[in-house]
Amino acid sequence: MDQGNVLSPEIASGALDEADAARLGRMAQVARDGGDGPYGLRFDHAGLLVFPRSAEAALAGLPVVRRLPSVIVKERLARRYGLAGPEVTIAHLDAGGGRTLELFLATGCPPEVAGDERLHERETHLAYEAPAASLGVLEALRADGCLPDGGGFNPGEGPSGRSVFYFRRRGGDRLEIVAAGQARAELARHLGAPEERRHMLGLLTGAWTTQALRTAAELGVADLLHARDRTLGELARATACPADRLGRLLRYLEQLGVVRRAGEAYALTPLGTTLARDSPSSLHGVALLYGGLFYRSFGELPGAVRGAAPSGFELAYGLAPFAHLDACPGDAAVFQLAMSDQCRDVFDAVADRLDLDGVGTVTDLGGGTGALLGRLLDAAPHVTGVLFDTPATVAAARPALVARHGGRVSAVGGDLFSRVPGGDLLVLSRVLHDWDDAACARILARCREATRPGGRLAVVERLLPERAGEPSLAAAWDVHMMVNNAGGRERTLEEYRELLAAAGFALTSRAGLPLDVHLLEAVAR
Numbered sequence: 001m002d003q004g005n006v007l008s009p010e011i012a013s014g015a016l017d018e019a020d021a022a023r024l025g026r027m028a029q030v031a032r033d034g035g036d037g038p039y040g041l042r043f044d045h046a047g048l049l050v051f052p053r054s055a056e057a058a059l060a061g062l063p064v065v066r067r068l069p070s071v072i073v074k075e076r077l078a079r080r081y082g083l084a085g086p087e088v089t090i091a092h093l094d095a096g097g098g099r100t101l102e103l104f105l106a107t108g109c110p111p112e113v114a115g116d117e118r119l120h121e122r123e124t125h126l127a128y129e130a131p132a133a134s135l136g137v138l139e140a141l142r143a144d145g146c147l148p149d150g151g152g153f154n155p156g157e158g159p160s161g162r163s164v165f166y167f168r169r170r171g172g173d174r175l176e177i178v179a180a181g182q183a184r185a186e187l188a189r190h191l192g193a194p195e196e197r198r199h200m201l202g203l204l205t206g207a208w209t210t211q212a213l214r215t216a217a218e219l220g221v222a223d224l225l226h227a228r229d230r231t232l233g234e235l236a237r238a239t240a241c242p243a244d245r246l247g248r249l250l251r252y253l254e255q256l257g258v259v260r261r262a263g264e265a266y267a268l269t270p271l272g273t274t275l276a277r278d279s280p281s282s283l284h285g286v287a288l289l290y291g292g293l294f295y296r297s298f299g300e301l302p303g304a305v306r307g308a309a310p311s312g313f314e315l316a317y318g319l320a321p322f323a324h325l326d327a328c329p330g331d332a333a334v335f336q337l338a339m340s341d342q343c344r345d346v347f348d349a350v351a352d353r354l355d356l357d358g359v360g361t362v363t364d365l366g367g368g369t370g371a372l373l374g375r376l377l378d379a380a381p382h383v384t385g386v387l388f389d390t391p392a393t394v395a396a397a398r399p400a401l402v403a404r405h406g407g408r409v410s411a412v413g414g415d416l417f418s419r420v421p422g423g424d425l426l427v428l429s430r431v432l433h434d435w436d437d438a439a440c441a442r443i444l445a446r447c448r449e450a451t452r453p454g455g456r457l458a459v460v461e462r463l464l465p466e467r468a469g470e471p472s473l474a475a476a477w478d479v480h481m482m483v484n485n486a487g488g489r490e491r492t493l494e495e496y497r498e499l500l501a502a503a504g505f506a507l508t509s510r511a512g513l514p515l516d517v518h519l520l521e522a523v524a525r
């Protein structure tokens with residue numbers, strides 16, 4: 001020991017600046033108080049990172065038992081802040097009572113790094129020793145919800161070096177498990193987290209998947225293969241793509257389970273069939289929309305979350321989505337195709353569930369292509385239908401609707417916020433989630449004005465789960481709404497109940513449909 005004394009507040013305050021001296025004093029007390037750790041592990045030391053002007057000068061005033069170079073904390077600081085080479089020395093101090101305080105002294109770090117580290121105490125820890133043979137405790141800690149937080153092998157500690165495993169506990173405090181020797185396999189597991197890294201890489205390359213699927217849809221590869229199996233040469237000629245490049249896309253699509261190869265021929269799998277335009281289960285429009293128009297707006301998610309603009313869509317395109325769609329008929333056609341493609345099974349289920357006995361007219365507000373209205377008319381031949389949407393949308397939808405349903409259907413252009421046509425049953429399918437509460441209140445007020453007491457309203461929407469953590473597609477679509485619609489959001493059942501009640505509608509039933517969508521039925525009071 002360099003000094004004949006143990007660590008006291010006076011010694012600490014002489015060696016370091018005020019903030020670090022106070023922290024050192026506190027941690028010395030923690031070291032003296034430290035009891036056994038989880039699973040009966042023996043207390044080893046308390047650890048703290050400080051930022052003196054000079055490590056030599058600071059240590060000259062401290063009760064140093066041992067000094068060694070830092071490997072792990074030095075590397076962690078360099079990575080965390082992108083520093084070229086902070087100097088970090090480790091000194092084991094005599095904290096009194098036979099206890100050790102492990103002090104990391106970092107020099108050459110900018111003041112903001114020191115400030116950030118002091119604020120978040122990212123290196124402050126309590127360390128416990130695990131016998132090298134009982135590293136099963138690491139698995140137990142992970143199972144308890146402790147998150148691996150780095151570690152490594154420090155060859156300079158003890159006769160055979162020491163393996164160090166850091167964990168962050170649920171409350172935020174840090175735990176270090178030390179074991180003599182180099183525990184290679186456990187360290188690889190702890191640091192590499194191979195399953196998590198593979199899983200995360202899969203998530204991080206989700207954008208590649210989206211683009212591969214969009215490309216298969218856009219180039220017509222799925223349509224060509226939906227008609228019959230084809231060789232790479234045939235596909236390359238039909239899509240006017242270089243065979244080598246198309247072959248590489250097909251290899252990735254094979255990995256994704258979209259196509260399969262038998263000899264020279266490629267075939268669509270049942271999954272791949274959903275990318276073909278004329279398949280009954282088609283999601284072709286969704287592939288074009290999510291890989292195209294909404295792909296770019298999703299790139300503005302950070303700005304949307306920060307609230308830099310009303311929506312990511314506006315950051316990307318400079319206009320609110322429905323204004324953009326009004327101005328770009330090509331994008332509007334893809335959007336509407338995607339809307340009806342995505343909810344085929346939902347619309348079938350709505351048609352199965354809605355009781356249309358005694359209903360003369362169904363009015364689908366914001367009804368898009370009229371895909372849902374068409375299903376209702378198919379299900380109930382006595383019903384007439386009104387499709388209401390923006391003038392441009394109904395103009396695009398009218399020919400196909402009239403061709404199929406003749407005089408049973410009319411298509412009315414207008415504005416949901418001004419006046420809406422009445423009917424025995426009003427439908428709002430995936431309309432309210434496009435708007436904030438105030439806008440929803442205005443839409444529902446127009447609906448109430450168009451309805452007599454006892455008149456029915458059906459709302460089709462995804463519902464956010466009431467209990468945190470319950471899985472639901474609504475969580476993803478809620479983020480999608482945040483990115484693409486100013487004020488748009490998914491809601492819980494209770495939130496819809498309140499919106500409806502405030503507008504004069506009483507919620508009467510709720511039924512689950514495919515894809516976490518629900519049918520909410522209400523009557524006008």
Ligand SMILES: C[S@@+](CC[C@H](N)C(=O)[O-])C[C@H]1O[C@@H](n2cnc3c(N)ncnc32)[C@H](O)[C@@H]1O
Nearest residue numbers: 322339366367368389390393414415416429430
């Ligand atoms: C998310 S889409 C839902 C389409 C369809 N109901 C469905 O479930 O597939 C929202 C619809 O609201 C329409 N819309 C948006 N603003 C509108 C407005 N101010 N007046 C009338 N329709 C509007 C859009 O044109 C679009 O068709």
